[in-house]
Amino acid sequence: MPTNIATWSPPVNSVVGDALLVAKKDLTIEFRTRSAFLSVVVFALLGIVIFFFAWDSTAVSAADLAPGVLWVIFTFSGLLGLHRSFGVEHQEGAIDGLLASPISREAIFLGKAGANLVFVVAVQAIAIPAVSLFYNLPLGGIALPLAGIAFLAAIGLVAVGTLFSAMAANTRLSELLLPMLSLPFFVPIVIPAAQATAKLLSGRPVVDAVAWLKLLLAFDIVFVAACMLAYPFTLEE
Amino acid sequence: MNGKSVAAVEADSIARAFGARRAVDGVSLRVHSGETLALFGPNGAGKTTLLRLLGGLIRPSGGRALVGGAKVPGGSPVRRQIGVISHRTLLYDALSPRENVEFFARLYGVASPRDAALRSLERMGIADRGDAPVRSLSRGMKQRVSIARATVHNPKVVLADEPFTGLDVSGARALSRLLGELRESGAALVLVTHNIEEGLSLATHAAIMHEGRLVRMGERASIVASEYADEYRDLVAAGE
Numbered sequence: 022m023p024t025n026i027a028t029w030s031p032p033v034n035s036v037v038g039d040a041l042l043v044a045k046k047d048l049t050i051e052f053r054t055r056s057a058f059l060s061v062v063v064f065a066l067l068g069i070v071i072f073f074f075a076w077d078s079t080a081v082s083a084a085d086l087a088p089g090v091l092w093v094i095f096t097f098s099g100l101l102g103l104h105r106s107f108g109v110e111h112q113e114g115a116i117d118g119l120l121a122s123p124i125s126r127e128a129i130f131l132g133k134a135g136a137n138l139v140f141v142v143a144v145q146a147i148a149i150p151a152v153s154l155f156y157n158l159p160l161g162g163i164a165l166p167l168a169g170i171a172f173l174a175a176i177g178l179v180a181v182g183t184l185f186s187a188m189a190a191n192t193r194l195s196e197l198l199l200p201m202l203s204l205p206f207f208v209p210i211v212i213p214a215a216q217a218t219a220k221l222l223s224g225r226p227v228v229d230a231v232a233w234l235k236l237l238l239a240f241d242i243v244f245v246a247a248c249m250l251a252y253p254f255t256l257e258e
Numbered sequence: 259m260n261g262k263s264v265a266a267v268e269a270d271s272i273a274r275a276f277g278a279r280r281a282v283d284g285v286s287l288r289v290h291s292g293e294t295l296a297l298f299g300p301n302g303a304g305k306t307t308l309l310r311l312l313g314g315l316i317r318p319s320g321g322r323a324l325v326g327g328a329k330v331p332g333g334s335p336v337r338r339q340i341g342v343i344s345h346r347t348l349l350y351d352a353l354s355p356r357e358n359v360e361f362f363a364r365l366y367g368v369a370s371p372r373d374a375a376l377r378s379l380e381r382m383g384i385a386d387r388g389d390a391p392v393r394s395l396s397r398g399m400k401q402r403v404s405i406a407r408a409t410v411h412n413p414k415v416v417l418a419d420e421p422f423t424g425l426d427v428s429g430a431r432a433l434s435r436l437l438g439e440l441r442e443s444g445a446a447l448v449l450v451t452h453n454i455e456e457g458l459s460l461a462t463h464a465a466i467m468h469e470g471r472l473v474r475m476g477e478r479a480s481i482v483a484s485e486y487a488d489e490y491r492d493l494v495a496a497g498e
Contacts, residue, residue: 039365046361050352053391113400114346118407121313121342122365123334257317 036131039124043132048139050109057105058140065098065148073155083156088218091152092211095145095174100200102140103182106133107190116256126253134183134248141175163221170221170234174214177241181206184248187255206244213237264327266291266415266446267312273320273470274307281307283470284321289463291414294437294447296457296478299467300494305450306345308467309417312448313342325415338366341413345420347404351393355379355403358392359410366411378406383432397424405433409440416440419450434460454487468493 051058072090110116119129149171153160160167182203189198214237217230265288274282282304289295299305310316312323314331322329328336342348349358356375363371363378379385382402392400401424409416416437422430437460441447451457458464458478464486465475474489 042361042364046350046353049357050350053352109350109352112351114344114348115350117315117342117344117346118348118362119365120315121337121340122362123338123367124365125334 036125036128039128040131040135043119043124043129044135044139047106047109047133047136051105051136051140057102058143061098061102061140061144062147064101065094065144066151068094068097069148069151069155083158084222084224085219087152087156087158087222088215090156091149091218092174092215094148094152095141095171096178096204096207096211098144098148099141099175099178099182100203102144103137103179103186103203104189104196104199106137106183106186108195111190120256126256127249130183130187130249130252133187134179134245137179137183137186138175141179142172145171145175158222163227166227166230167218167221170214170217170230170237173234173237173241174210177210177237177244178207180241180244180248181210184252184255187252209240210237210244213240263290265289265324266293266326267295267417267448268324268327269308269312269321270324271321272308272311272318272323274304274311274316275319280470282311282318285467285470285472286321287465287472287475289446289448291444291446292441293462294441294449294460296461296464297448297450297467298452298454298457298464298490299450303467304470305467306419307470309342309419309448309450312415313340313417315342338411339414341408341411341416343405343408343416343418343421345423347392347400349392349400349404349407352391354389354391355384355395355406356388358403359407362407363410368411374410375406378410379403381409381432381436382406383428398426398429401425402429402432405436409436412440412443412445414445416445416447418447420452421449422451422453422456430456454490455483458483458486466490466493 069090076086110119149167185199185202189195189202192198213233217233217237220230221227267289269285269287271284271286272282273280273284285308287295297305311318312330314337317331324330325336326339330336356379359375359378360371363374368374376385376388379388382405384399384402384406387395387399392403395403405421421433425433437447449457449460458481461478463475463477464481465472
């Protein structure tokens with residue numbers, strides 16, 4: 022996370038400008054408290070360690086197992102992080118301040134999703150090298166395409182997670198509701214992402230993963246558009 | 259509350275139900291620029307819900323609310339005119355008062371948002387704690403910041419729900435002065451409070467709300483404070 026965020030001011034009063042303001046505010050809060058980020062990183066690393074010791078290396082090769090480990094970790098650590106997204110808005114009723122302000126609902130969604138994207142990508146940046154280390158998988162030539170797959174998948178996961186985080190935040194069972202609502206919609210994103218990752222880790226060229234990447238991109242577009250359209254309705258009481 | 263010009267705030271038979279319960283039941287009112295409506299009522303009378311309806315934070319299940327002649331909930335131009343002070347602080351605990359107020363100043367498109375935030379905090383006498391995290395402040399100090407946040411854009415309509423909550427004498431004085439300045443600049447104020455004396459001292463009009471309806475409404479000049487307080491107490495006692 023950038024350290025000069027407190028002094029940077031985005032242009033305002035356009036949807037993008039307002040979204041940047043909201044994202045900056047959320048990242049500043051997370052940067053100050055670091056509570057969610059540290060918890061999620063610890064969760065991700067512990068998950069990798071548990072998978073590693075639960076794995077019989079004579080039965081399954083590292084290249085076959087690593088994609089599954091990676092995407093299970095991303096899915097559940099993402100959920101943990103996304104849960105806090107609207108938590109900060111409900112502590113002192115700050116969401117009412119946002120809703121009463123001239124900012125559009127779409128800008129709130131985009132801002133929240135943008136901050137969540139930075140959050141999830143930061144977790145991925147730690148988890149991917151950790152998996153590479155534990156499973157002895159040199160990332161050398163595939164680091165960049167792998168990062169691209171992780172980023173594309175993060176967009177879809179964050180769009181869905183941000184929408185359902187807003188819905189769940191105001192309920193008594195938000196911790197339970199968020200995964201119940203989100204996981205079914207995560208599946209179409211995780212499947213192509215895991216398949217494309219598997220292709221790369223098994224030494225196949227990037228071009229072999231293109232079909233999965235196209236599918237991933239299609240789901241990203243559908244989910245971002247649908248979630249942005251649906252988001253204003255989640256704010257109705 | 260003359261009926262001729264466009265009212266700054268208007269409710270037209272507005273209603274809101276939560277399930278079978280009608281929290282606001284067909285309320286009509288008009289508040290013009292420079293007027294202050296003090297709204298009294300026992301707990302659960304529907305005052306906060308009415309304020310949330312007027313602020314566009316919830317949709318009515320019947321009737322309509324207008325701000326400056328435009329329907330709420332409305333678009334950005336309508337919301338830009340409104341300042342909402344809640345009994346909750348609406349602040350981010352991890353940010354400082356200055357950051358909180360500046361964030362909202364930017365959302366409202368206020369020119370020189372940093373300076374405006376500082377001025378707003380100074381008006382509420384809390385600028386000296388401007389860089390401390392909000393979570394380290396007392397309830398009263400948070401309330402001062404919350405008021406600075408809600409008024410940083412010099413709103414034309416101020417909807418204040420128990421704004422004196424937690425304020426000490428100097429905080430209450432700063433708030434009264436601020437509300438007076440806003441009213442003189444042409445803002446319309448709707449002030450929800452349990453404190454009859456405090457409310458009447460600021461009001462040009464007063465109303466009592468009971469079970470979702472306005473049961474008494476009139477000009478402040480025609481109200482005898484002691485009789486009004488007795489009437490209010492009788493109403494609260496009857497509801498218990």
